[in-house]
Amino acid sequence: MDGLVLAKLLKEADEGGYAIPSFNYSDIWDFKAIVEAAEEEHAPIMIASNPLVVAEFGAETCAAIGNVAMVKAKIPLIHHLDHSFSIEMCKECIDFGYPSVMIDASKYDLETNIKMVNAVMAYAEKKHVYVEAEVGKIKGKGIEGNFKEGDDFLVRVEDAVVLSKATHVNSLAIGIGSAHGFYQGKPQLNFERLSEVNKAIDTHLVLHGGTGIPREDVQKAIRLGINKVNVGTIIHCTYMNSLHKELDRVGDNPYTLDVMKKIRDDIKNVVKTWIQTCMTNGRAR
């Protein structure tokens, strides 16, 4: 599996008017649940580790799990490094076999962002690895920091144009008002800005912070040019909340594998709902 498969999947999504969902995993249990759900839905998906997960388990271990899963899965499965702020981590994951990485240098000025994206592109292209960058900011608490309301988080169309021309990056996450974590109130996506960026550049566009955006808004964003939707928070929250409840229910000294059956099913239901949201926009499945 390499980035060329992802290129084909995103092109088909673009032409078919749907998006490839990307799900974040924290360990082997939610990883397995995500893949099983996609197989049962016959849907191509991306499965992503964020830098905290990679730092905890090591790039080699994450890649080994991803590499086996990509061969064994009954659907096209792309293992992805999400939100790396480090060129070195991107390179390490590429060396161990990740077919897709994100270098997020959106917190720097545009010139530095471009330099960092180009450093990863130069390394990735030789190995046919797909690269995602970010312009504008994804709001909310989390690994990107904590942006308050009123901060200048929206992508500037001219920045997206300059970055995509200067880097030829494969896909681009854009700040259009979505946030990591849970939303307080209804999220306000700037569809006009999304549409402007989509008209200005050919690069595949990525929506981060999928959790909590109403289905109709996600589908509207897809119609306006989003080709990949990231879903993270609802996966780990479903995992932990379901585990909490199940442990309360069974009491002391349960066996891991017995407890995890219920958790796996709960995660699978969430994943299936998101696959349907992202992929029923036009694609006959």
Ligand SMILES: [Zn+2]
């Ligand atoms: Zn994100």
